[in-house]
Amino acid sequence: MIGTLETGHGLWSALYWLLSLAVLFLIAYFIYSSGGKTVKASGDKGKPFLSGNEMSKEETHVKSSNIYWGFTEALKSYYTPLKGEHTGDVNDYVSWFVVVLAVVLILAGGL
Amino acid sequence: MIGNLPFVACVVLIILGLYTLIFKRNLIKIVIGLNLVQCGVNLFLITLGYKSDSVAPIYTMAGKEEMVLPTPQALTLTSIVIGLATTALILSFAILIYKHYKTADASKIRRLRG
Amino acid sequence: MINEHLPALIIGIPLLAAFATPLISKINDKLRNIFVIGVLGATLCLVVSLAFNVFDNGIFVYVMGAKSTGLSLPSGYRMPIRIILEVDGMSIFMAIISSVVAFFGAIYSWAFMHKETGKDKYYTLLLILTAGMFGMEFTGDMFNFFVFLEITSIAACSLVGFKIRRGESSEAAFKTMVLYTLGALFVLFAVGILYGQYDALNIATLASRIQYTAMDKVALGLLVAGLAMKAGAVPMHMWVPDAYAEAPAPITMILVANSQASLYGIFRVCFTLYGLTISTHTVGWIIIILGILSMFIGVTMALIQKKIKRLMAYHAISQTGYMLLGVGVGLAVLSDANALNSYGLKAMEGGIFHIINHAMYKGLLFLTAGAVIYTTGKRNLNELGGLAHKMKFTTIFFIIGAAAIAGLPPFNGFASKLIIYESVYKFNPMLSIIAMLVSILTLASFVKVFQSAFLGPEIIKIKKEPKTMIFAMLCLSVIIIAFGLFPDIVVDKIVAPAANALVNSMQYIAAILGGA
Amino acid sequence: MMSKIVRTITNILYSSILIFGFYIIMHGHLTPGGGFQGGAVVASGIALVLIAYGYDTIKDWIKKSNLSILESIGGLAFIGVAFLGIGTTFFYNFLANSGTLFGNPTVIGINPGDLNTAGVLPLMSWAVGLKVLAGLGSIVLLMAYGIKKGDEK
Numbered sequence: 001m002i003g004t005l006e007t008g009h010g011l012w013s014a015l016y017w018l019l020s021l022a023v024l025f026l027i028a029y030f031i032y033s034s035g036g037k038t039v040k041a042s043g044d045k046g047k048p049f050l051s052g053n054e055m056s057k058e059e060t061h062v063k064s065s066n067i068y069w070g071f072t073e074a075l076k077s078y079y080t081p082l083k084g085e086h087t088g089d090v091n092d093y094v095s096w097f098v099v100v101l102a103v104v105l106i107l108a109g110g111l
Numbered sequence: 112m113i114g115n116l117p118f119v120a121c122v123v124l125i126i127l128g129l130y131t132l133i134f135k136r137n138l139i140k141i142v143i144g145l146n147l148v149q150c151g152v153n154l155f156l157i158t159l160g161y162k163s164d165s166v167a168p169i170y171t172m173a174g175k176e177e178m179v180l181p182t183p184q185a186l187t188l189t190s191i192v193i194g195l196a197t198t199a200l201i202l203s204f205a206i207l208i209y210k211h212y213k214t215a216d217a218s219k220i221r222r223l224r225g
Numbered sequence: 226m227i228n229e230h231l232p233a234l235i236i237g238i239p240l241l242a243a244f245a246t247p248l249i250s251k252i253n254d255k256l257r258n259i260f261v262i263g264v265l266g267a268t269l270c271l272v273v274s275l276a277f278n279v280f281d282n283g284i285f286v287y288v289m290g291a292k293s294t295g296l297s298l299p300s301g302y303r304m305p306i307r308i309i310l311e312v313d314g315m316s317i318f319m320a321i322i323s324s325v326v327a328f329f330g331a332i333y334s335w336a337f338m339h340k341e342t343g344k345d346k347y348y349t350l351l352l353i354l355t356a357g358m359f360g361m362e363f364t365g366d367m368f369n370f371f372v373f374l375e376i377t378s379i380a381a382c383s384l385v386g387f388k389i390r391r392g393e394s395s396e397a398a399f400k401t402m403v404l405y406t407l408g409a410l411f412v413l414f415a416v417g418i419l420y421g422q423y424d425a426l427n428i429a430t431l432a433s434r435i436q437y438t439a440m441d442k443v444a445l446g447l448l449v450a451g452l453a454m455k456a457g458a459v460p461m462h463m464w465v466p467d468a469y470a471e472a473p474a475p476i477t478m479i480l481v482a483n484s485q486a487s488l489y490g491i492f493r494v495c496f497t498l499y500g501l502t503i504s505t506h507t508v509g510w511i512i513i514i515l516g517i518l519s520m521f522i523g524v525t526m527a528l529i530q531k532k533i534k535r536l537m538a539y540h541a542i543s544q545t546g547y548m549l550l551g552v553g554v555g556l557a558v559l560s561d562a563n564a565l566n567s568y569g570l571k572a573m574e575g576g577i578f579h580i581i582n583h584a585m586y587k588g589l590l591f592l593t594a595g596a597v598i599y600t601t602g603k604r605n606l607n608e609l610g611g612l613a614h615k616m617k618f619t620t621i622f623f624i625i626g627a628a629a630i631a632g633l634p635p636f637n638g639f640a641s642k643l644i645i646y647e648s649v650y651k652f653n654p655m656l657s658i659i660a661m662l663v664s665i666l667t668l669a670s671f672v673k674v675f676q677s678a679f680l681g682p683e684i685i686k687i688k689k690e691p692k693t694m695i696f697a698m699l700c701l702s703v704i705i706i707a708f709g710l711f712p713d714i715v716v717d718k719i720v721a722p723a724a725n726a727l728v729n730s731m732q733y734i735a736a737i738l739g740g741a
Numbered sequence: 742m743m744s745k746i747v748r749t750i751t752n753i754l755y756s757s758i759l760i761f762g763f764y765i766i767m768h769g770h771l772t773p774g775g776g777f778q779g780g781a782v783v784a785s786g787i788a789l790v791l792i793a794y795g796y797d798t799i800k801d802w803i804k805k806s807n808l809s810i811l812e813s814i815g816g817l818a819f820i821g822v823a824f825l826g827i828g829t830t831f832f833y834n835f836l837a838n839s840g841t842l843f844g845n846p847t848v849i850g851i852n853p854g855d856l857n858t859a860g861v862l863p864l865m866s867w868a869v870g871l872k873v874l875a876g877l878g879s880i881v882l883l884m885a886y887g888i889k890k891g892d893e894k
Binding site: 230233237243246248251290292294 | 809810812813814815816817820821823824826827829830831832833834
């Protein structure tokens with residue numbers, strides 16, 4: 001069958017996947033459409049709740065440096081040395097290259 | 112032993128070049144370091160083609176002596192030409208960096224990092 | 226008649242056009258743009274026709290300057306003396322990527338570079354870069370490989386520093402050029418070592434003579450380190466975010482293909498040049514470790530980036546890791562026929578399939594980033610927001626590209642990553658689990674870009690993106706979706722021949738030296 | 742602009758430097774040297790004039806746009822000659838031993854050398870020579886221009 005890829009362990013077909021996705025979507029739509037139609041999202045009910053603060057529309061946008069703040073904070077002991085290595089100094093770039101060259105030479109040379 | 116001296120010289124040149132590249136902070140000195148490495152590699156190539164008691168491979172002067180194989184010399188020449196182009200390009204970037212940053216110290220030219 | 230000369234034409238035509246471009250620019254800018262796009266389109270057609278030729282008839286040998294095109298060994302010679310172009314499945318696979326990427330890059334450049342000055346030099350360098358990539362991929366000669374490597378280095382760095390008004394561009398170009406030159410010099414040193422021992426520069430001749438002495442090991446180390454640096458493997462990756470972020474967007478897309486040409490160099494050296502003698506396990510593990518480091522450090526650094534193109538550049542490093550992992554596993558089990566047939570070859574197919582997928586979706590992502598920078602003039606994600614209101618097309622293309630790079634079905638990234646996961650799992654489950662984790666982090670960081678740049682209220686004024694830019698992005702999206710829906714056709718037709726070409730190095734040697 | 746002594750010596754020397762450079766380009770297929778070396782010698786003549794007279798004087802004598810055109814022509818000629826051989830193969834030496842331009846057969850043994858040999862090689866030497874002299878000349882000029890512009894600020 002066209003579109004079926006052998007992946008070494010099993011099979012993968014994007015067309016079947018799309019087909020099953022469509023079936024799932026139909027089921028979901030059926031459940032959605034059988035729900036009540038009386039709820040109206042107008043007035044205060046439709047607004048996002050921002051901990052009771054009044055904010056202008058521009059302020060509600062989450063800046064990219066605030067996203068994953070917890071993740072980077074938790075992995076601070078990993079990120080601080082890693083960022084410290086990316087000095088942007090061309091001498092350091094060359095030293096890393098020489099270090100890797102030495103390691104590869106030692107490993108490939110079978111020492 | 113004396114025949115191996117050029118090989119020792121080219122390794123020394125390469126190591127000196129790498130030293131310059133790693134420890135010198137001036138942009139022009141970094142370019143000089145690159146050129147030192149390049150000189151070492153060129154010396155290595157030209158030494159490979161050396162053969163004692165033989166003449167230069169010029170066709171119209173062909174005598175009874177043996178000729179040196181011209182391939183390593185052609186390789187070296189190509190490498191020199193490429194080295195000239197890269198050096199010119201790097202120096203132009205060094206000029207531009209100096210114009211924008213007002214310094215030639217590599218440790219201060221670090222707007223791109225992290 | 227034209228069929229015989231295809232490899233030379235594919236390198237020669239962009240080179241000829243490169244030197245003609247400054248003269249045509251004197252007449253008219255529009256004519257020059259049409260000329261460049263036409264030349265790259267014609268090259269793409271030639272590459273496709275050469276691809277059919279190679280897949281039908283096997284390895285294509287072209288001898289420069291000989292009495293006939295296939296005459297690699299004139300009578301009385303035991304080794305080839307001329308420069309030979311040797312095109313096998315892997316070479317043509319890489320050439321397809323390079324030509325597609327260069328073609329769409331030129332189309333995208335039309336509008337993207339509209340306001341810049343010095344466009345004649347830009348297009349000249351673009352064509353030289355393309356010709357250099359073809360040269361690296363087609364050549365059957367180690368020294369010629371070095372020459373084309375340097376040609377691509379010089380052209381690429383000039384293009385990285387093209388915007389001389391920005392100090393950062395010059396800085397990135399300087400750093401990149403220092404590393405590129407150093408890496409290429411070590412490659413030249415290795416070529417010298419090989420030449421000194423075996424009196425040959427031709428890859429096939431060298432491969433048939435190589436003994437794997439101590440000096441050969443040194444040469445192998447120099448070649449792998451130098452080329453891995455140019456491919457952007459961690460920890461020699463520091464130039465990648467600088468260069469990719471500062472180059473104009475279409476050039477960044479071509480730089481990705483250029484890095485992959487160096488990746489091709491590693492594979493050619495390990496599989497073909499040293500293939501018969503190498504201790505494949507050690508070198509395979511070196512490549513796997515480089516790949517794992519690249520994957521993990523690349524993606525974790527990408528998560529904390531604030532600039533849109535710098536973030537994508539770190540992802541390029543991370544995705545290079547997948548290719549190194551897949552092909553490295555294949556190399557590690559090369560001498561073990563059972564393991565090779567049961568999962569090694571599949572892992573290589575996954576890695577190689579990932580090369581073409583990565584070139585397409587990462588190219589698309591860089592083009593969308595270029596569109597964002599073009600329309601807003603801002604690079605920092607913190608200053609962006611709500612772009613989806615105005616840039617509807619770019620948003621859709623970004624979603625496609627992001628889903629493909631994160632490995633979401635049904636896009637092409639999923640297909641190649643699935644092959645890599647399943648086959649690498651049989652080799653070593655730990656590697657496969659790391660690869661999956663990296664994929665999750667990739668999705669997370671693209672969710673961040675999507676949320677902060679495209680969603681939210683409109684906070685900045687933007688102009689509309691031009692039509693040629695949309696056209697180039699649309700074509701790449703179509704390719705991505707087609708590859709995602711029918712991955713089996715791609716794998717069977719172009720990926721499997723490439724993997725087989727790498728494994729069967731005897732064929733590569735026999736094409737030059739006869740049945741030796 | 743440098744002192745009178747430097748300028749006088751430059752006036753005497755630069756013509757012979759140019760002639761020597763073109764000699765090296767022309768005899769590329771017979772003696773050591775060739776397109777690149779000859780072009781570099783010619784470009785060193787340009788550099789000498791540049792140093793002696795300064796950028797402001799020389800920029801009216803040597804136009805960068807002309808050098809750029811010359812460079813393109815050199816590159817085009819090189820690849821064009823390679824393409825001319827495509828009846829047989831790319832880079833085929835179709836002029837060698839043909840009896841026409843540069844077509845004499847090469848004499849073996851000790852002899853003064855015949856300029857009219859080697860087929861397309863002299864043509865390629867000239868193409869490379871043109872390209873290198875124009876390229877290096879414009880590199881030197883542009884660097885002088887760039888440094889000068891930096892000083893003004």
